[in-house]
Amino acid sequence: MLLFLVLCPIAAAILILIGAPARFTALVAAILNLIVAVALFVEFDRTATGFQFVSSMAVSTDWGIHFAFGVDGLSLLMLLLASLVTVAAIWFTGQVDNYVRAFYACLLFISAGAIGAFASIDLFFFYAFHELALIPAFLLIGIWGSGNRSRAAWKITIYLTVGSFILLIGLILLYQSFPAAARSFDFRELQSAAAARAIAAPAQRNIYLLLLIGFGVLISLFPFHSWAPEAYASAPAPAAMLHAGVLKKFGLYGLLRLAVPLLPDGAHYWTQLLVILLLGNIIYIGLVTIAQKQLDWMLGYSSVMHMGYIFLGIASANAIGNTGAATLIFAHGLSIALLFAVAGQVRERTGTLAFDDLGGLAKVMPFAGLIFGFGAFAAIGLPGLANFASEIMIFFGAFRHGWEMQRFHLFQIATVLALWGVVISTVYMLRAYRATFMGTMPERWAKLSDFGLGLRIPAALLIAALVAVGFFPQTVVNIISPAIRTYFTASK
């Protein structure tokens, strides 16, 4: 089943390039994937720890590289997110000017790269699949982007290349730091070897730093973030949805999957650095976001800012914080995809996203206003939506970390500041909402059309998932926590 999940988008992309009807094939492949992902979610054994649905094929016996797939709760959630957002992104694709086939093929390749990375339990393919998305992203921004697309395309490509090669060095070091007998690319064997304290503490520090920087560039950790807003502002909306919603989560998933369980000493050593950097994300980028004058740039910066909360959950190094981080990855992926989708539709109709030119659009596009509101409130963290449930877990986890009476610990300061970050995000989200959908409407927008029925379905899909997890976070927490809990029992 997992193999199908990975190969389906690739096969569809190849078919499209050969000559199958582009939109239809892409949509069918994406929906099939969503069905399979939901089926996996239903079939998943919630009581068992370890990876399920494992399939494996040896690629290089000399190196022990396997084309191996498997899911635990964490990766299952990622797969669900990836397939949901893929359906929405493809559905929201409007009129494509030229190279229609290539456009859909690129989207499918990005989706396949993300799904492959999340489903792999082999270190090599975990890395390799993520890179599959590099050239499609370059083409998507370069060919169909807006604004200064050339600059944005080069920037994201060079940044992500450097980041991922730093990551590659970190991963090779990680592989080689195990004693020769325990060397493996298999996540399961790495985890059991790490549980036996196979890596010395000094080595852990070096590797963790490399992974933090490598993944950090991919996640747009402050101060490696500057590619993200620019790329998301220039990218066509479906590309931004997939990249910001799914692909960027690869780095966070990698930290949760590798850095936290395999390198506990390294993580401990660099905690302070990470907390300072993530506060840069939350506070500094938050303030930068307020200053934005265009909707797409604002959304790009806001997605950078929210990475700070997820980092806070990962840094808290306890089960509740990490569970919150995993849930927030899911929630944020849905909400940012929703917001980018609306922004893309607005741009398609008006040709501009500058706040000065927009206003009062809710009069002509009430449904668009409604779902933008949902997305914005989710991003702020309103109770009842998935983001609130996850952020509350992160705050609890982070505040509890290093609890000492009579002394205000770094983590508690960070948590308090991060709570203020919520205020910041309220400010910029509501301002954007007012500037776009409220107020007086310029005359020229009076003839704009609202979302048709066709576009309401994918929007409703994303909102339904946000609300469902918001009201019943336990459904998600139940599948993640066995996986996360093993990290912290194993290392104690």
Place this chain on the structure above:
Amino acid sequence: MIAAIPSFHLEIDVLVLGIVILLVETFATKIDKKVFAYVGIIGLTLVLIASFFVSTNPAEQTGPLWNFYTADGLAIFFKRFELITTIVVLVMMIDYAPVMRRGDDHTASNLGEFFSLPLLTCAGLMYLVSAVDFIFIFIALELVSISFFVLVSFARRDAVALEAGIKYLILGGVSAAFLVYGITWIFGVTGETNLQRVTAAFAGGNVDTQAATFGAVLIVAGLGFKVAAVPFQIWVPDVYQGAPTPVTAFLSVASKAAGFVVLIRVLQPFLMLPHMHRLLVLLALLTVIYGNLAALPQTNLKRLLGYSSIAHAGYLLIAVLCLDGAAMTFYLVAYLLMTLLSFAVLIIVSQQAGDDISSFDGLAKRQPFLAFAMVIAMASLAGLPFTAGFFGKFFIFAAAIEQKQFLLVIVGIVTVACGFYYYLKVVRAMYWPAAQPELQTQPIQISPLSRALIILMIISTIGLGVYPQPILRAIKPQSGSVAKSMTTPIR
């Protein structure tokens, strides 16, 4: 069961084939010259098949020949490598022949030589990968160089080609002089020319290490010209640009691969000498940095590929100085695939508009198949996963990290990022909305043979990127002998 063929028959067959074609061409003036190319392709394919039935039994390898000739796994593997390269180059030459004809009558009437010289070069290269004696290395190298001198300046009425030929001739002569002078020093110190006995003499410790180091440096410099390592790379861009494109491809793949095989063979004794390791690290650093940085501003694709071949020589040097034969071999195989693929596309496209990157503008509209092939070639050259090029870089970085060469690794990352920029420049030209939309709208013709070849190369590039085991298995026997015999330096 077919009787095993003695391995030295392979080279003899290729030589005979080349000479026969040359002779027939001289007397049979009426035949369409392309026939010779097809005969060459078929002949080399037969030799390639024969190479799988070669005897590797050491018991049969007695006699004076085996003092300077070896048929170990590395040699046999690279004999096949050179044969395949020559076959592909001959196919490209058929595509390229109209361009040569366009030049002048004189060149056109000599096309038969154009098709037969690669065979002689190929024989030289096959001797080179088997050579384990300095004298034999030198002779094989001369056979290769002299036929390349002719091939590079084949379009002799063209000033650029002529300049390239002269440059290659002079610098080739200088490098041969370095090599011979180095060999005399080594011979003077040890009294031996056979690599194995030189190694034994060094290991015996009874040698003047300073004089030996001097000789070794000279030999490395001589070989540095062949593999285009900085600071011996000056000839590369001009020669690559001026030579007929198939010859450029031949030069950049076949000649470089043979150079690296010789290099890894001679480095086994040389790395025992003091300072050699540091010197090679320096050489590798300079080569990756220079190759990648100089490629950045290029606008001519042949020149760009020239600089990129310098950059790749740098990565290969990293593998060589780690004495990791497996990593080097895999990288060379990947390099063969992606370089020949990009040259094959370039030859077809450039017939309309020339060698500049701008002549690829909007290729995705005009000829999506070629554009896709070029994307795969560029992705592999840049080192993206799921292409052979990534596994090549992966193995090399793994080897470098294992040997704790962190400076090389850091510089490697930075330069790989540079590489993405200039390789993706080609992708941008093909796909991004064209700056000059009026550029040739007429569709490009691809001959069935070239199309089949390009498809085959795309499939093997991606195939090896997912499943590298076939190559790893093919080179395993000798990777043990080359890679694991890291020797300790003499103090």
